[in-house]
Amino acid sequence: MKLQLLIGIIVLSLEFANAQQLYVGANYHPHDDKNAEKIKRDIELMKEAGFTVVRMGHLAWDSYEPAERKFDFAWFDQVMDEMNKAGIKVILDIAIRPAPLWLHHKYPSMNITDANGNVLYPNHRYMVDVGDPMYQQYALRYTDMLTKRYARHPALLAFGIDNESGDGPISYSKTVKERYIAWLKKKYTTVDSLNKAWATQRWSRRIGLFEEIGLPVSGTVNGAPERMLDFRRFISDEVNQLLFKVIDKVNTNAPNAFVNTNAWYYSPLKYFDYSSIAYSGKMTREGCGFYPGLSLTTNWGVTDALFGMARIQFESTNPFWCTEFTTMTAVPNSIRKSAYATLMYGNQMVCGWTWQSMHGGEEQYLEGMLDWDGVPNRKYEEYKKIAAEFKKIERYFPYKLKAEVGLAFSFPSQIASSSFPEQHDQQLQACFNLFHYRNMDARVVEISKSALDYKLLFVPGVAVMDKTTAGKIRDFVKNGGTVVMTANSAIVDETGQVFASTHPGHLSDVFGIRVGGFEETEALNEISGKSFKGKKVEVAYKGKEITTESTRIDVIESKGVEVLATITSLDKDYPVITANKYGKGRAIYVGLPAKGEILNPLLDDLISELSLRKGPAVPSGVMARQIDKDHFLYLNVSGEPKEIRQQGRTHSVLFNKEYSGNFMLAPYEPEFIETGN
Numbered sequence: 109m110k111l112q113l114l115i116g117i118i119v120l121s122l123e124f125a126n127a128q129q130l131y132v133g134a135n136y137h138p139h140d141d142k143n144a145e146k147i148k149r150d151i152e153l154m155k156e157a158g159f160t161v162v163r164m165g166h167l168a169w170d171s172y173e174p175a176e177r178k179f180d181f182a183w184f185d186q187v188m189d190e191m192n193k194a195g196i197k198v199i200l201d202i203a204i205r206p207a208p209l210w211l212h213h214k215y216p217s218m219n220i221t222d223a224n225g226n227v228l229y230p231n232h233r234y235m236v237d238v239g240d241p242m243y244q245q246y247a248l249r250y251t252d253m254l255t256k257r258y259a260r261h262p263a264l265l266a267f268g269i270d271n272e273s274g275d276g277p278i279s280y281s282k283t284v285k286e287r288y289i290a291w292l293k294k295k296y297t298t299v300d301s302l303n304k305a306w307a308t309q310r311w312s313r314r315i316g317l318f319e320e321i322g323l324p325v326s327g328t329v330n331g332a333p334e335r336m337l338d339f340r341r342f343i344s345d346e347v348n349q350l351l352f353k354v355i356d357k358v359n360t361n362a363p364n365a366f367v368n369t370n371a372w373y374y375s376p377l378k379y380f381d382y383s384s385i386a387y388s389g390k391m392t393r394e395g396c397g398f399y400p401g402l403s404l405t406t407n408w409g410v411t412d413a414l415f416g417m418a419r420i421q422f423e424s425t426n427p428f429w430c431t432e433f434t435t436m437t438a439v440p441n442s443i444r445k446s447a448y449a450t451l452m453y454g455n456q457m458v459c460g461w462t463w464q465s466m467h468g469g470e471e472q473y474l475e476g477m478l479d480w481d482g483v484p485n486r487k488y489e490e491y492k493k494i495a496a497e498f499k500k501i502e503r504y505f506p507y508k509l510k511a512e513v514g515l516a517f518s519f520p521s522q523i524a525s526s527s528f529p530e531q532h533d534q535q536l537q538a539c540f541n542l543f544h545y546r547n548m549d550a551r552v553v554e555i556s557k558s559a560l561d562y563k564l565l566f567v568p569g570v571a572v573m574d575k576t577t578a579g580k581i582r583d584f585v586k587n588g589g590t591v592v593m594t595a596n597s598a599i600v601d602e603t604g605q606v607f608a609s610t611h612p613g614h615l616s617d618v619f620g621i622r623v624g625g626f627e628e629t630e631a632l633n634e635i636s637g638k639s640f641k642g643k644k645v646e647v648a649y650k651g652k653e654i655t656t657e658s659t660r661i662d663v664i665e666s667k668g669v670e671v672l673a674t675i676t677s678l679d680k681d682y683p684v685i686t687a688n689k690y691g692k693g694r695a696i697y698v699g700l701p702a703k704g705e706i707l708n709p710l711l712d713d714l715i716s717e718l719s720l721r722k723g724p725a726v727p728s729g730v731m732a733r734q735i736d737k738d739h740f741l742y743l744n745v746s747g748e749p750k751e752i753r754q755q756g757r758t759h760s761v762l763f764n765k766e767y768s769g770n771f772m773l774a775p776y777e778p779e780f781i782e783t784g785n
Contacts, residue, residue, distance in 0.1 A: 218236050355367055394429070417453050629642075
């Protein structure tokens with residue numbers, strides 16, 4: 109028996125070690141009816157489609173524990189066994205949210221209390237206070253039971269850690285307040301330190317005792333920015349602490365299993381700082397739901413969804429998993445188009461949401477690969493085609509990004525920028541788009557956690573500038589790096605208070621400028637030299653006139669640095685892009701929020717000056733990556749045929765045909781070629 113167990117562990121370890129392939133499959137919900145015969149038919153259809161993975165268990169805690177300590181795993185054992193017989197691997201989600209109603213009933217302190225003080229009945233998913241100690245105790249107990257039972261099951265590929273952890277309302281209960289006060293005591297130690305950090309002399313809000321502290325949201329009224337920033341840090345810490353506890357439990361019970369999550373941390377409801385997880389190395393497969401919309405002919409949805417992947421992956425070099433992927437009424441071939449697009453960003457998995465159209469609940473009209481009566485539809489056939497095609501090319505994937513550019517993300521800056529016309533993540537995406545449309549790799553980075561091993565660093569609207577982050581930017585430039593910082597950056601210190609020193613805070617000498625403040629463009633256009641109206645401005649950059657819009661412009665005082673661009677449409681000329689030599693590198697400041705029309709010409713120059721690695725030379729409307737020395741992946745995302753320039757003879761690995769010289773790429777079609785160089 110011991111020998112058999114040892115052999116099983118060795119085989120399982122080898123499977124995990126060699127699990128470098130492209131996975132195609134579906135999210136599957138056998139708990140809906142637990143019908144054994146139907147489950148067998150479903151698995152037969154999955155196998156026929158060439159599926160290699162399913163994701164199960166999410167949002168289904170009470171299907172395994174219908175009442176306290178009354179576990180029911182027998183039905184699911186059979187599902188796992190059938191998946192194993194079919195050669196289909198399983199991502200088993202640990203469904204710690206939503207919590208079962210019996211647990212809410214036993215410990216009402218875990219219920220959500222809204223900002224008006226109303227205790228909310230958990231009518232919807234994610235309505236749980238994740239910081240509640242009793243909730244966490246039961247969530248970890250459930251994690252322990254589930255992971256011990258399936259850790260060595262041969263069908264297991266990974267455990268999923270929660271689902272969409274940033275989604276769901278924040279609770280403002282009495283117990284949350286008590287935990288928040290304890291968190292503040294630990295952070296500040298003394299009331300005097302807290303008062304200083306929160307500027308409580310303003311509006312007579314001075315605190316005499318920690319017990320006087322209230323939550324910073326009351327009804328529809330939000331408190332001061334410093335208080336809001338600390339409260340959101342507190343909420344973020346509680347989410348991360350729970351996730352780390354679950355991960356550690358999995359690693360103890362199932363050390364050979366991959367760890368994955370559907371990491372929608374940037375949900376506007378409970379946006380938290382996922383970078384702590386991403387940089388820990390404990391999430392061995394970052395993941396997300398890929399929802400680009402339903403269109404085939406438009407591309408902004410795909411671009412947005414790819415940005416979602418980048419902001420979850422950060423600098424991890426592990427393969428990425430799209431553990432949810434669109435179905436619904438997506439236009440034919442649009443799912444396939446999206447699937448190929450994700451390969452260029454390191455994706456290894458396309459797992460459709462969902463297998464079958466739902467019969468009940470909030471998503472009962474969300475259509476899957478099978479209709480309500482279990483009959484496969486056109487989306488099943490499209491996923492089947494993706495699986496067959498991916499099988500032909502999988503040995504060359506997943507693609508590993510070769511980024512020479514970092515794009516700075518900052519959780520506190522996202523919270524602090526809520527009062528700005530452009531939030532931090534909007535500016536971050538504008539920078540991401542610069543490289544996406546050039547078919548160039550770039551990494552989203554958290555500066556304080558990153559080695560910054562890049563030639564170029566964008567700092568887009570990083571409003572909160574702490575000393576550690578500023579020091580790393582300073583050293584990056586001093587040692588030869590080039591940094592581009594945009595408006596709304598380095599405005600406030602780590603407490604959320606505006607710098608009383610020269611702006612950009614901690615870095616004015618590095619950039620060689622003084623940012624005195626900002627002007628409102630619409631107001632200043634009343635005296636526009638070109639009779640502009642609204643937010644319109646004209647920028648002169650190296651003899652080019654660029655028209656853009658911005659709510660505000662920074663007032664920049666140059667201290668002898670080079671002025672690269674000037675706003676020429678207002679009452680006078682305003683420096684708007686400056687460059688300063690600092691140490692061996694250069695610090696460039698842009699006094700407008702990140703936008704393509706302003707940054708594109710600057711980036712074109714920097715690509716040349718810094719000898720940045722360019723993407724493959726392709727026509728506009730084609731995504732492309734050089735996967736390795738001899739292989740190229742192309743995707744026509746336009747409705748027109750595109751000519752791909754190649755020298756000599758090439759071979760299509762995807763369609764098994766030969767090309768001589770240039771070839772045509774049909775609308776919305778992929779191609780994967782081998783050059784034989």
